[in-house]
Amino acid sequence: MPRAGLSPDAVVRLAVEVVDAGGTSGFADLTLAKVAAKAGVAAPSLYKHVGSLGDLRREVTLIAVGELTAAGTSATVGRAGADALRALATAWRGYALDHPGRYAATQIGPDPDAPADAALRDAAAESVQVVVAVLRGFGLPDARLIDAVRAVRAGVHGFVTLELGGGFRMREDVDQSFTVLLDMIVAGVAALAPSDTPQSVTTTGSHT
Amino acid sequence: MPRAGLSPDAVVRLAVEVVDAGGTSGFADLTLAKVAAKAGVAAPSLYKHVGSLGDLRREVTLIAVGELTAAGTSATVGRAGADALRALATAWRGYALDHPGRYAATQIGPDPDAPADAALRDAAAESVQVVVAVLRGFGLPDARLIDAVRAVRAGVHGFVTLELGGGFRMREDVDQSFTVLLDMIVAGVAALAPSDTPQSVTTTGSHT
């Protein structure tokens, strides 16, 4: 009969812990029963703090997207051009590898119409804006900017998704492959600039 | 009391129909109850033909991966170099857009240890071999080939995943963005070749 002292935020925090404990499939396996068990509470009690399992998932996604955005921004402060792009992508991948469950939560696309997803849409847009900001430093024409943003997102997200899903054998070479991918992306984005004036577009040359 | 005339294959076929009917989340929402309803049969009856829901999912994944491989191979017959690479990626994306549920099934990474996933592992490896075969035409050193394969897979898979998940606003420009991505990939792969002798590496020039 003593109170557990829960709150909406506390429940979400516990949900994040459950997600983290579940590895790559932690988000898919998130369940009210698990959160309740971790809180030391009966499952229906959670409804005093959370609207539904769907709401809870949304909250977790919101946190994850926010963290991903923060990781990207903090990695790119004081950098520009290819340097910033590399740092952004590396931070992105680092977050995914460090928090596979949360990163999986990130992949939930918000419903464009649902009002409940408004905050999620904003968070997602904000996250994309980090990429936009970095790519602005390349001096692309507007029509190319959106293509470049999509290419960067596709490349990094695809790589991380495949890596987390076990799509790559030979674990030891994955860092190297990511570097190559980054070189490709940097060169490709630079090539989209009109006169191709690459004052800050350098290559790592780390592979021979 | 009449028999429904089911068989393991028939059940899997129905499962694929259920997946197709569910759009992007068709695979995630695949349920024995739905398959049973479509078969006009009580849910437990399915166990006479299928080991479990997990087995059924595996079968669906196997079919989807096989179809993806087939789409890639048939799109690249008679082509080589950049031409083949573009055709492969386009076929890949086309399959995903035409069958979003099945493509989602594809994203399930087989357990490297589970014996039940052996066929899946083989199918996945075979699918990667298509990319390998196409990239061989670029004359890359062995050490670069694996990086190139990963970059191609990452770019295309990432793009398709984001597109299907609604990650791109402004639907009308998506084709254009994909073309730009392909240009980036083709150029990036070609740049990995040692002496950079790009006799077959051409650019579409479709964007200005």
Added chain:
DNA sequence: CCCGTTGGCTAATAGGCGTAGCTTTCTGGC
């Protein structure tokens, strides 16, 4: 024609989400 295999069935268990309604605890106003 009959018997065994096979493919259906119903019943039942276990576990998930979510609702209803009760009870207890905390808190704020007097």
Added chain:
DNA sequence: GCCAGAAAGCTACGCCTATTAGCCAACGGG
């Protein structure tokens, strides 16, 4: 200090999954 009422637990329930057990009818080979 007390006492209402709100807030936070609880149990019981309904409905949906998957899955197992055991029954019975239909089909096919001797």
